[in-house]
Amino acid sequence: MSTEHVVPTRVYYTIFGILMLCTYLTVQIAVFxxxxxxxxxxxVIAVFKATLVVLFFMHVKYSTRLTWAxxxxxxxxxxxxxALTMSDYLTRAWMTFG
Amino acid sequence: MPEAVHHHHPALxxxxxxxxxxxxxxxxxxxxxxxxxxxxxxxxxxxxxxxRAWYSEAFAVASHxxxxxxxxxxxxxxxxxxxxxxLAVHAAQLGQxxxxxxxxxxxxxxxxxxxxxxxxEYYHKFTEHHxxxxxxxxxxxxxxxxxxxxxxxxFIMTGLHALHMVIGLxxxxxxxxxxxxGTITAEYYSPIEVSGLYWHFVDIVWxxxxxxxxxxxxxxx
Numbered sequence: 001m002s003t004e005h006v007v008p009t010r011v012y013y014t015i016f017g018i019l020m021l022c023t024y025l026t027v028q029i030a031v032f033x034x035x036x037x038x039x040x041x042x043x044v045i046a047v048f049k050a051t052l053v054v055l056f057f058m059h060v061k062y063s064t065r066l067t068w069a070x071x072x073x074x075x076x077x078x079x080x081x082x083a084l085t086m087s088d089y090l091t092r093a094w095m096t097f098g
Numbered sequence: 099m100p101e102a103v104h105h106h107h108p109a110l111x112x113x114x115x116x117x118x119x120x121x122x123x124x125x126x127x128x129x130x131x132x133x134x135x136x137x138x139x140x141x142x143x144x145x146x147x148x149x150r151a152w153y154s155e156a157f158a159v160a161s162h163x164x165x166x167x168x169x170x171x172x173x174x175x176x177x178x179x180x181x182x183x184x185l186a187v188h189a190a191q192l193g194q195x196x197x198x199x200x201x202x203x204x205x206x207x208x209x210x211x212x213x214x215x216x217x218x219e220y221y222h223k224f225t226e227h228h229x230x231x232x233x234x235x236x237x238x239x240x241x242x243x244x245x246x247x248x249x250x251x252x253f254i255m256t257g258l259h260a261l262h263m264v265i266g267l268x269x270x271x272x273x274x275x276x277x278x279x280g281t282i283t284a285e286y287y288s289p290i291e292v293s294g295l296y297w298h299f300v301d302i303v304w305x306x307x308x309x310x311x312x313x314x315x316x317x318x319x
Contacts, residue, residue: 006191016181023173023308027166030313038317042309050302057184057298059291064122067129074133078140082147089148 005062015056022049109286121288128292132299139303142255146310149247156244160236161315163228164252165219169312172215173304179208180301187294190277193284198277202290205297206270209263216260220253229253252311259307262300269293 026045030038055061060071107117114120150157186201227235230250236242273293276282282290 007188009185009188012181012184012188016177019177019180020174023170023177026309026313027170027316030309030316033317039314042313046306046309049305053180053298053302053305057180057301058295063125066126070126070129070133074136077133078136081137081140082144085144086147086151090151 005059007056007059007062011056015052018052019049107285109281109283117285121291124288124292125295128295132295135299139255139258142251142258143306143310146251146255149244149251150314153244153247156241157248158315158318159238159241160245160248161311161313162318163226164312164315165222166312166316168215168219169308172212173308175208175212175215176301176304179205179212180298182208183294183297187287187290190282190287190290191284193287195277195280195282198282198290199274202270202274202277206267206274209267209270209297213260213263213267216256223249223253255307255311259300259303262303266297266300269296 022045026042029041029045032038034041054071060067110117110120114123182201182204186198186205189197189201223229227233228249230246230253234242234246234249236245270293273282273290276289
């Protein structure tokens with residue numbers, strides 16, 4: 001049973017505390033008008049929260065390399081989809097101004 | 099050439115060498131499914147990104163109509179349900195049947211609470227005529243058309259998320275039955291583990307939905 005890993009419950013409680021704190025933070029930050037930084041701050045916090053859930057609640061930190069590859073693969077392909085589509089949509093108007 | 103007589107666990111399927119390998123295969127299988135889910139919801143987030151880039155002002159104004167308090171409470175409810183889910187898996191790893199049952203019931207109760215709060219929000223949207231369709235109405239009027247796109251995305255994304263929650267509750271009912279009848283043991287807890295992966299994934303989707311739908315209009319007056 002090499003990959004079997006029983007995580008101490010205090011780890012789960014700590015992660016839970018950080019997730020709650022981040023939720024509070026993201027709600028508080030949203031009140032201020034920071035321009036484009038509003039979205040960036042919201043996404044940075046959301047990505048941080050999601051990472052904690054994946055690593056600790058979903059045990060990826062203690063999982064095999066194959067699981068790591070699959071998890072990172074999903075993020076990578078999501079990135080391709082978002083980046084290539086947005087590079088199209090956000091540059092369509094360029095022609096008319098050129 | 100068997101060196102020793104293998105002690106077969108009743109839950110071990112014949113095509114696996116041992117329970118360890120079986121658990122790894124189950125975990126990997128669930129993760130592969132979750133990859134398809136990431137890209138499924140990813141497509142919706144992509145549509146959201148395109149329309150928000152085009153109609154960012156209308157999106158901010160429309161987002162302001164959502165109930166941030168209920169949304170925040172629901173976020174807390176869902177994060178707490180992820181904690182109880184993680185604790186259910188922990189109890190399953192240690193073969194603590196009673197605790198598995200308690201934490202599964204807690205997870206289901208929190209999941210049901212989330213859906214209850216969500217339905218209150220939906221009800222408000224119906225009474226405010228913010229449901230896309232012939233009776234859609236929005237003030238200020240110049241944002242109405244683009245606000246309708248925002249609310250379409252709101253209902254599609256939160257609706258599909260809620261559907262995942264309902265399916266999750268079904269899975270948890272199934273796991274509760276297995277824990278109750280003693281199928282889940284310290285040697286064979288992978289059903290709880292992979293069900294937990296699904297539950298946490300649905301939580302992650304909400305972690306992104308909440309700021310992108312509820313909070314983008316907070317600084318708008």
